[in-house]
Amino acid sequence: MxxxxxxxxxxxxxxxxxxxxxxxxxxxxxxxxxxxxxxxxxxxxxxxxxxxxxxxxxxxxxxxxxxxxxxxxxxxxxxxxxxxxxxxxxxxxxxxxxxxxxxxxxxxxxxxxxxxxxxxxxxxWTRFLPAFDEVRRIIASGEIGTVRQVVADFGFTAGFGAEHRVFNPELGGGALLDLGIYPLSIATALLGPVAGIKAQAEMGDTGVDVQTGFTLRHEGGALSVCSCSFQARTPCELTVSGSRGHVRMNTMFHRAKSVTVTLEDGSSRTVDTPYLGNGxxxxxxxxxxxxxxxxxxxxxMRLDETLALMGVMDEIRRQIGLSxxxxxxxxxxxxxx
The missing domain is CATH 3.40.50.720 (NAD(P)-binding Rossmann-like Domain)
Incomplete structure (x- = not known):
């Protein structure tokens, strides 16, 4: 034992x-x-x-x-x-x-x-999946060139009542804390610390965000464009683009079972990245x-990174007026x- x-x-x-x-x-x-x-x-x-x-x-x-x-x-x-x-x-x-x-x-x-x-x-949990490890390996190999951008979305239609936790401010409701943390965490892991933040949101009747979009400028100049929504069933994909091509974590990126690389010559390949159990x-x-x-x-998943991510979300909330x-x-x- x-x-x-x-x-x-x-x-x-x-x-x-x-x-x-x-x-x-x-x-x-x-x-x-x-x-x-x-x-x-x-x-x-x-x-x-x-x-x-x-x-x-x-x-x-x-x-x-x-x-x-x-x-x-x-x-x-x-x-x-x-x-x-x-x-x-x-x-x-x-x-x-x-x-x-x-x-x-x-x-x-x-x-x-x-x-x-x-x-x-x-x-x-997404940070520990084989798909994420494969994306990092592909980036490190130089196959897609110098990485300059990440685009990620995470949205579904939340047909719950106003009392449900995702809409209830007393339970920490809102799209950013529930969904936005996923693209934010991966974008930062891939592109590095955040140096600039611009955010907008649509606020719901209960006072929390029902959809939020934010653009991040990372140290070194790379950009990430992220969105989260309780009102739209989005593709839930994450694409990392470099000077020679891009790699996509296929739907849904937070539990992707494959990634696809597409290069400037038009060629593409898909790598299966199955995960164990339920992920x-x-x-x-x-x-x-x-x-x-x-x-x-x-x-x-270093603690200093967790702290930095919480600071970014604090600033996004400040910009969209969510407390x-x-x-x-x-x-x-x-x-x-």
């Missing part, structure tokens, strides 16, 4: 279910516990996915013995508080995107993890690899016992 990583999951929603499903496909992964605000929901989840323990409160799981890493799958506004709770209890933490609601919260979480020397990572397997494997090696963060309660209040100080 020396190589087994014992996971605890906070939350029992859709993303928690996807993560628990992935754990079954990862060697050495064990679902040790799940927690919900409802003991009945936690027990039902535990029974379905084979968790050894079920708790009717998040603090109970954080304090429980026999847990190595905690996956935060609660609503966006609870991420910072829950991550700090788990870190204070001495657990390593994997936080679902968006990492927190804003940069200030993210800095508190990262500061505590570093001071306690505990593993911490943002669960941006979340790869981020679990990376978290476990890092934890087992005693690393405090993943070199594939949340989290921007006006603070979570418990990171140094608290």
């Amino acid at each position: 020396a190589n087994v990583v014992r996971w605890g999951i906070l939350g029992t929603g859709k993303i928690a279910r996807a993560f628990a499903t992935a754990l079954k496909d990862v060697p050495g992964a064990q679902l040790a516990a799940v927690a919900s605000r409802s003991l009945e929901k936690a027990q039902a989840f535990a029974q379905e996915f084979g968790a050894a323990q079920a708790y009717g409160g998040y603090q109970q799981l954080a304090d429980a013995a026999g847990i190595d890493l905690v996956y935060i799958a609660t609503p966006h506004p609870q991420h910072a508080e829950n991550a700090l709770m788990a870190l204070r209890a001495g657990k390593g933490v994997l936080v679902e995107k968006p990492f927190t609601m804003n940069l200030r919260e993210a800095e508190q979480v990262v500061t505590l993890a570093r001071s306690r020397r505990l593993f911490l990572m943002e669960a941006m 979340y397997v790869h981020e679990v494997m990376e978290a476990q690899r890092c934890f087992g090696a005693g690393l405090l963060e993943s070199p594939a 949340y309660d989290s921007d006006r209040k603070s979570v418990r100080p990171a140094h608290a016992a």
Whole structure:
């Protein structure tokens, strides 16, 4: 059992279910516990996915013995508080995107993890998929020349009521935090740090953005053009263009199973990039690899990059006039016992 990583999951929603499903496909992964605000929901989840323990409160799981890493799958506004709770209890933490609601919260979480020397990572699963690795390999090979632009979109028609979390400001609703983080994260990973930001949005009746577009100028001059929408079913593709051609992460880029390279001479080729299980397997494997090696963060999703991304989203929100309660209040100080 020396190589087994014992996971605890906070939350029992859709993303928690996807993560628990992935754990079954990862060697050495064990679902040790799940927690919900409802003991009945936690027990039902535990029974379905084979968790050894079920708790009717998040603090109970954080304090429980026999847990190595905690996956935060609660609503966006609870991420910072829950991550700090788990870190204070001495657990390593994997936080679902968006990492927190804003940069200030993210800095508190990262500061505590570093001071306690505990593993911490943002669960941006697309960054660990074979398709993304292949795109980076193609870029590094020089096949498409010098890369100067990324274009990416992520949109679907959200036919939910106003009370649904994607439209509810109290639950961190809005297209940017839910969808825009995907193209933003990959564009930055491929083109480097952001040096300039221009954003526009359409705001919905509940006060959150229902679609947002933003153009980023990266250090070195390359540009990325990104959009996210709850009102349009977009192709959900990401294209990286260079001086000699382009490579496209085929629909849908956040879970692409192939990439296509097209060059200036008109030739093209498609590379199959299948992923394991439901796709979340790869981020679990990376978290476990890092934890087992005693690393405090993943070199594939560095904490400084997570902080930079939160700062970019703060600026996009400032430009489109989107704020949340989290921007006006603070979570418990990171140094608290």
